[in-house]
Structure formats: structure tokens, C-alpha cells
Amino acid sequence: MNQAAVTIRVLEGEATEMRELQRVLEEAPTYAHRISGLPPGKADAESTYAALPEGKSYDDKFVFGVYRGTEMVGCADLIRGYPRPATAMLGLLLISESHQRQGIGRRAYGLLEQFVEGWGSCDRIRLGVVRTNELAIPFWTQLGFVATGEVRPYRYASVTSEVLVFEKLLPDAPVTPDASTAPAHRPGDEGPPGGAKRLEPRHARIGAVNSRRDLPSNR
Numbered sequence: 001m002n003q004a005a006v007t008i009r010v011l012e013g014e015a016t017e018m019r020e021l022q023r024v025l026e027e028a029p030t031y032a033h034r035i036s037g038l039p040p041g042k043a044d045a046e047s048t049y050a051a052l053p054e055g056k057s058y059d060d061k062f063v064f065g066v067y068r069g070t071e072m073v074g075c076a077d078l079i080r081g082y083p084r085p086a087t088a089m090l091g092l093l094l095i096s097e098s099h100q101r102q103g104i105g106r107r108a109y110g111l112l113e114q115f116v117e118g119w120g121s122c123d124r125i126r127l128g129v130v131r132t133n134e135l136a137i138p139f140w141t142q143l144g145f146v147a148t149g150e151v152r153p154y155r156y157a158s159v160t161s162e163v164l165v166f167e168k169l170l171p172d173a174p175v176t177p178d179a180s181t182a183p184a185h186r187p188g189d190e191g192p193p194g195g196a197k198r199l200e201p202r203h204a205r206i207g208a209v210n211s212r213r214d215l216p217s218n219r
Helices: 015-026 029-036 044-050 104-119 131-142 177-181
Strands: 006-010 061-068 071-080 087-095 124-130 146-156 159-169 213-215
Touching (some): 006 104, 015 061, 029 131, 029 159, 087 104, 104 124
Parallel strands (some): 087 213
Antiparallel strands (some): 071 087, 124 159, 146 159
């Protein structure tokens, strides 16, 4: 097995990066089918890079490539300060199927958590898992995520399901004023039903790692 280091890098939207991002998304057809009933779309890279929740700017959106050595083998999407100022929304963590179950997703998540802690403004990470991709839930709970009890309707193409919301408190993150006073959830936090990024369905809720819009996770 290739033992090259796993790293993450914020993508800048360059043509080469977008081609690699599209390739990675197309290399996870099982996840795409679970949350949409369809194969990966030809414009998924563009939608992943462009999708943004209402009220947020691109200054708060970060799309990452996950690399093993010099090869992009996965991707991730973070929104800073959403749906609350002290929350980071992980809209996607996806690993190419040929690279799953090798510990890459776990290592990539650890690096993403460090990235969030570096902001100094978020005390938790939030994500959603589409129930049709619930096989990803153990990955997240093993990383310390806990179900909030929030369940939202989900519909995308032929798939009608629910999104289960999870959060993880960051032990080393500062506790910001809004953390104790703001509601944990507001209607529409996870975007329109079926949606993911606006958090858009096909990718938004953690499912990736199949995680992409659902953030489910990765192995």
C-alpha cells in the first residue's frame, strides 16, 4: 500500500485543480447513487466550488483537495461561521473509492479540524448525513461527532430521505459569545430539502467518503 503522506490544500479554482476535483468526484459513484440515485454529474466540480449558503461570502468558503503524495485522492468543503458564527459546516468529505478504507479520510478530517481550530472563531463542526448513506455514520461517531437529534427532509432526483445532523465540539477551540446564546438550529440551516450546499443535495451533507453533500465520510 502506498504510504505517502496525506495532506490537504485549499483549491484556488484553477483549471488543472478543477479537472482533478471532477475526476475525484466521478471516482465515488457509490456515494452519488446513494444520495441522488444518479451517477456523478459532469459539472459536480463546478457546483462544489461555487455553491454557497445564503448570507455567506466566498471569503468563508474553503474547498480542499485531499492528497496522498502528489495525487489528489479526495476533496472537502468547509463553510466558516455557518449556520452560526461559532460553527464550521463540513459540507463534504469524499475520498475516491479506490483509495477508501486506507485511513485517508480519518487523516484528512484531522487536518481539516486543525484548519478550523486555526481560525480561532469556531468551537464546533457540524455536518449532515443523508439516511440513505447511513453506513457513513460510524465513521463520524468514531471521530467524536454526536447526533443533535435534528432531522430534516431530503429530496434529490429520485431519492426521498432524511438528513441526520451531527456536531463535534472542538476541545481546544475558544468559546465564543454566540456559542451559548445562539440557537443550535434554525429553519433552513441545512439548506433546502435535498440540498446541500446551498448546501446542495448531491454534495452537501456529509456523506462523503462518501460524503459529499452529506458528509458521510471516508475511510
